[in-house]
Amino acid sequence: MTEIITKKSIGVVLFPGFELLDVFGPLEMFGTASEYFNICMVAENSSLVESKQGPKSLAEYSFEEPITYDILLVPGGEGTRREVRNESMLAWLRKQAAHAEYVTSVCTGSALLAKAGVLDGICATTNKIAFDWATSQGPEVIWKKQARWVEDGKFFTSSGVSAGIDMSLAIIQKMLGQETAEQIAIWAEYDWHRNASWDPFAKLCGLV
Known part of the structure; x- marks a missing residue:
């Protein structure tokens, strides 16, 4: 009998000034297991959204659509400085986080999750260069200065840019098993940092 696989939906929120690798690093990992995941690009309005680096990505879904996602992926980038004042964004994040099986950020x-109140009382981390600004958005969050990524229940938050790839592989390992995660890393020829506490950048940025 053929196994019937129910795909998990991944809602990737886009906004002007998002960081390219924050989005497409994790999506390369999840997309390699496309039989298990359905990737959906979402923005406040369904349209092309310009990244910090310039290339635009198409958000096929908008905040107005009555859809909730199994996995929420929130990238960073310069645009987050504006989006922390965007109540439409914050309200959408609150709604999605309440329903998601996993809530993730790079x-x-x-x-953004902290400003929305989603991470209150949750252990989390963020970009080390922007640590002071990011952590100021959520004084009730238990911020970890030294971590490649942090897992706290259904919440996975990662450090700067490339750390999202390691976090995504950790989520895939949790959901689909170690062998699948290893096969994806090998296929991508990616040197997977499996230790969540590996973080030389915290010291480089004077946090520890």
Whole structure:
């Protein structure tokens, strides 16, 4: 009998000034297991959204649509400085986080979750260069200065940019098993940092 696989939906929120690798690093990992995941790009309005680096990505879904996602992925980037004042964004994040099986962020994406109140009382981390600004968005969050990523219940938050790839592989390992995660890392020729506490950048940025 053929196994029937129910795909998990991944809602990736885009906004002007998002960081490219924050989005497409994790999506390369999840997308390699496309039989298990359905990736959906979402923005306040369904349209092309310009990244910090310039290239635009198409958000096929908007905040107005009555859809909730199994996995929420929130990238960082310079645009987060504006989005922490965007109540439409914050309200959408609160709604999605309440329903999601996993809530994840890369870089200063955790600042958006923190500003929305989603991370209150939760252990989390963020970009080390922008640590002071990001952590100021959520005084009730238990911020970890030294961590590649932090897992606290259904919440996975990662450090700067490339750390999102390691976090995503950790989530895949949790959901699909170690062998699948290892096969994806090998296929991508990626040197997977499996230790969540590996974080030389905290010291480089004077946090420890």
